[in-house]
Amino acid sequence: MLNDPRSHGLWEKTAPAAPRTSPLAGDLTADVAIVGGGYTGVSAALHLAEKGVKVVLLEATEIGFGGAGRNVGLINGGMWVMPSEIPGVLGSVYGERLLDLLGNAPLLVRELVEKHGIDCEIEKNGTLHCAVGKSGLDEIKERCRQWAERGADVRILSADETAKRTGTTAYAGSLLDMRAGTLQPLAYVRGLAKAAIAAGATIHTGSAAVSTERAGDRWIVRTTGGSVSADWIIVASEFYSTGPWEAVRNEQVLLPYFNFATVPLPKELLKTILPGREGCWDTREVLSSFRMDRAGRLVFGSVGALRNTGLSVHKAWAKRALRKLFPALAGIEFEAEWYGRIGMTSDALPRFHVFAPKVVGFSGYNGRGIAPGTVFGKTIARHVLGELSEADLPLPVTTVEKASLRTLKGAYYEAGAQIAHFAGARF
């Protein structure tokens, strides 16, 4: 997108075409204006349109331009935070509600993919959180215990079983989460957008919201080409926010994350490397992730931005690390490389904001947005429809607060990743 092959990489090459949309030109009236065309905004549009609500979604660039078109494609249940810590931060009512909602969120993704026939390479064989050393193993065992206590379909796999499934002996074991899986992230959001349009939603791309104002008891959202007058505004622009809700971005610290995709692996290697196509990531602080796409390309990623010195440091590391994990991949070519911006909140938990009366939004997904964005989109739709009151939502209302030492912390993540990858101590 925007002629930048490092923005959406492999996903842009292999996703089915986006539905035809155009920039807003003129003044429209709707029940709900949605700002942002990622999982949250499009899911909200779909769920509202299905109930007969008149929805206009404004997307600054293209559907999936933000995190939705750039991510790894791991459909996770829950957040990074250990389940037992969440009620400690949010209180037991919100904590248990959030855990329940996010733990089951991958099921909603599967349901929507099936219901709307979305062609997005969905794989349902679970994810493997791979343990590095004894401390990693202790961590995943505790995480497994806590999720199992809540009835989740999770279990610990031995080092041998992990090696059989991944094709590498690098790990001391893994946590298999059968709720989870992988998909082609841009294909998924484009498919959701097609379903939303089919249900009656209007989507305008190339239409950044630049300002907003109150007109009587309605809101006017303006773009450079026109305006939308609506009762409600759903703010779904998350960490890629520009314009009126840029504060949502400033509340989070930037964690850059890159991916490289190999050329399709030969058939015999596909029998040993991820034959079950689980999505994987490890327990290191500067984590790595890997997964297969439908054509058998291995998508391998870690923390860092592919620009300036980062480009050569991270690329050299990726080649070394892949060779160490999978010696048979020595010398394999990369077919695509890209990176994106993950936003991290101070407590690694999402937020619900009421910016003004009937101007609401969820944000702060901390690198876990496929299933959460989908389910938060549905949840906010239910709130607007009056099915869920503010008190019934999975998060309390919080005010938007600028992250402290934001620039410094973001620079620290990138510098830390470059040091880890340059030193190569881990591989």
Ligand SMILES: Cc1cc2nc3c(=O)[nH]c(=O)nc-3n(C[C@H](O)[C@H](O)[C@H](O)COP(=O)(O)OP(=O)(O)OC[C@H]3O[C@@H](n4cnc5c(N)ncnc54)[C@H](O)[C@@H]3O)c2cc1C
């Ligand atoms: C590299 C990377 C890897 C990741 N890996 C995973 C993963 O494996 N699994 C997972 O679950 N999550 C992952 N994530 C996180 C996930 O991608 C995000 O949490 C998710 O995309 C958030 O969805 P969203 O719809 O809320 O926001 P986004 O997808 O970011 O969409 C927001 C949209 O709002 C638009 N916008 C911004 N400002 C305006 C405006 N003024 N007017 C109109 N539109 C506007 C943007 O253009 C953008 O398209 C990853 C993220 C990145 C960057």
